[in-house]
Each structure stands twice: as structure tokens, then as C-alpha cells.
Amino acid sequence: MIKSLVSRSLPTEAVHRVKTIEKAAEARLPTEFGEFRIAGYKSRTSNEEFIAVYKGIVSENTVAPIRIHSQCLTGDVFHSSKCDCGPQLRFAMETIAETGYGAVVYQHQEGRGIGIINKIKAYSLQDEGADTIEANTRLGLEVDLREYGQCVEIIRDLGFKKVQMMSNNPEKLKAAEDGGLELVNRIPIEFEPSENTQDYLSVKKFQMGHLLELVS
Numbered sequence: 449m450i451k452s453l454v455s456r457s458l459p460t461e462a463v464h465r466v467k468t469i470e471k472a473a474e475a476r477l478p479t480e481f482g483e484f485r486i487a488g489y490k491s492r493t494s495n496e497e498f499i500a501v502y503k504g505i506v507s508e509n510t511v512a513p514i515r516i517h518s519q520c521l522t523g524d525v526f527h528s529s530k531c532d533c534g535p536q537l538r539f540a541m542e543t544i545a546e547t548g549y550g551a552v553v554y555q556h557q558e559g560r561g562i563g564i565i566n567k568i569k570a571y572s573l574q575d576e577g578a579d580t581i582e583a584n585t586r587l588g589l590e591v592d593l594r595e596y597g598q599c600v601e602i603i604r605d606l607g608f609k610k611v612q613m614m615s616n617n618p619e620k621l622k623a624a625e626d627g628g629l630e631l632v633n634r635i636p637i638e639f640e641p642s643e644n645t646q647d648y649l650s651v652k653k654f655q656m657g658h659l660l661e662l663v664s
């Protein structure tokens with residue numbers, strides 16, 4: 449991927465200075481959780497676009513709740529109960545609204561990067577008994593193609609430096625630190641597993657290393 453070449457070919461210090469994203473548009477966004485701002489970002493190294501929904505003017509010492517949310521059309525829009533993405537997004541926006549500041553960076557990497565059609569194909573295999581990793585593997589797809597470096601750049605571009613990441617994914621926590629944010633703590637973003645999410649969350653915990661306390 450082109451965007452990953454940038455971070456691989458430069459020393460860490462330099463990565464923090466070189467911007468690979470740019471803000472293309474911004475407006476106010478009133479929501480059911482209150483007033484936010486919405487900004488559209490474009491990658492300078494690929495066709496990727498990102499959305500940041502954020503709130504508040506922050507100072508150097510403000511510790512802000514931040515979520516990097518990977519698009520999940522089925523969960524975010526259609527309220528699928530196969531995964532916990534919808535409730536996670538809702539929790540993130542509620543937390544930011546309560547705190548008065550913070551950001552959600554929404555990245556269009558549907559189905560951990562495989563795209564919506566492949567995700568539906570994977571769901572079909574899951575209907576026949578495959579788990580989320582086996583399904584991707586049987587389709588000849590990577591288990592997780594996501595990268596978070598540019599999301600972290602966007603968070604910094606919005607002025608956030610000290611963060612509480614709302615995430616269970618160690619990769620996202622690492623990306624925040626690697627990208628120059630001060631990770632003050634993590635806000636777990638976990639819900640009681642249901643009959644539908646139990647297997648999915650169990651794979652995330654035991655095969656992908658996600659930090660999930662409620663999954664056995």
C-alpha cells in the first residue's frame with residue numbers, strides 16, 4: 449500500500465512532521481448527541497477519504513476521548529447484531545458529548561479492509577459455520593488490512609495531543625503512540641456479549657488479541 453511506504457521509508461521523527469493528509473471541508477453537525485463539527489480529510493498518498501466528527505477547543509493539557517472507528521455499514525447503519533460496531537460508535541459519540549470534547553475519526557475500511565461485498569461473502573460462510581478469520585482466509589482475503597497512521601495524523605491535525613483511546617484493539621493503541629499522541633489511558637468500549645456476538649468477540653479476543661474482559 450502506498451500510504452504505508454511513507455511511514456516505512458522515513459524515521460519516526462520525520463513521520464511526525466510530514467503530513468500525508470489534508471482537511472478538504474468542514475462544517476457544523478448537530479446530532480442527537482448534541483452539536484459536533486464534521487471535517488472531511490483526503491489522503492495525499494492514496495484515494496482514501498476520512499471523516500472526523502469532533503467537538504471542543506482543546507488546550508495542550510486537555511486529555512480527550514478519541515475513537516478511531518472503522519466503517520461497518522452493517523453495524524453502524526443497519527444495526528446488525530453480528531458485531532458490536534454500532535454500539536461502540538454510539539458510546540464514543542455519547543462519551544464525547546458528555547466530556548464536551550473529543551473526536552471520532554471514521555475510516556472507510558469496511559470489513560477490516562476487505563470491502564462490503566467481500567464482507568457479505570464472509571458472512572455467508574459464517575452462516576455455514578466458519579468463524580470470522582476462517583471466512584476471510586477461505587475467500588483468499590487478509591484477516592485485517594487496516595492501518596491507522598493517517599487517522600492518528602488527523603487527530604493531531606485537529607489539535608488533540610493527550611488522548612484516552614476508546615478502543616479494545618492494541619493495534620490502535622500502538623498506532624496512537626507511534627503517531628506521536630500521548631496515550632494517557634484507554635477507555636474500554638465493551639458490551640456484554642450476546643448470542644450473536646459471542647463467537648465473533650471470542651475470535652477477536654483469543655486470535656486477534658483484543659482487550660475484552662467480558663468474553664470467555
Ligand SMILES: [Zn+2]
Pocket residue numbers: 520522523524531532533534
Ligand atoms: Zn461491525
